[in-house]
Amino acid sequence: MEQQANVHGEPLEVCSLEPLTGFYRDGFATTGPDDVGSHTVCTVVTAEFLEHQRSIGNDLSTPMPQYGFPGLEPGDRWAVCAPRWQQSYDAGIKAPVVLRATNIAALDHVALDALQECSADSPDDASSLFDLD
Numbered sequence: 798m799e800q801q802a803n804v805h806g807e808p809l810e811v812c813s814l815e816p817l818t819g820f821y822r823d824g825f826a827t828t829g830p831d832d833v834g835s836h837t838v839c840t841v842v843t844a845e846f847l848e849h850q851r852s853i854g855n856d857l858s859t860p861m862p863q864y865g866f867p868g869l870e871p872g873d874r875w876a877v878c879a880p881r882w883q884q885s886y887d888a889g890i891k892a893p894v895v896l897r898a899t900n901i902a903a904l905d906h907v908a909l910d911a912l913q914e915c916s917a918d919s920p921d922d923a924s925s926l927f928d929l930d
Contacts, residue, residue: 801827802901804909812839812898813874816867826876826900834878835906839898841917844871846892849885874898879906886911893917 860868
């Protein structure tokens with residue numbers, strides 16, 4: 798599959814290899830014509846997000862071995878459907894997003910401002926986060 802871009806227009810980074818995520822189970826939030834749900838938002842799932850998703854009919858916690866799905870736990874990264882992420886966001890559940898691993902195609906369903914508000918990315922140079930004096 799051709800390299801896809803993230804919401805910054807840069808090469809899409811890995812979302813999660815453990816558990817193995819993505820519509821194509823390639824570790825990325827890659828998308829294509831078969832991905833009608835747009836599994837394009839790389840989310841760090843929280844207990845609150847998982848509970849809300851379950852309440853709207855998207856159970857991400859229960860393992861489904863027949864589909865190779867381990868069930869998610871808080872702290873796992875997962876490529877979620879952009880419209881489903883938006884549903885939680887609209888309900889006040891603002892799950893963290895890894896922008897570098899979130900597909901630019903997510904912007905067809907979710908505003909960049911909402912994704913940036915929930916950014917879990919760290920800067921390239923983490924030294925700026927620490928007072929080294």
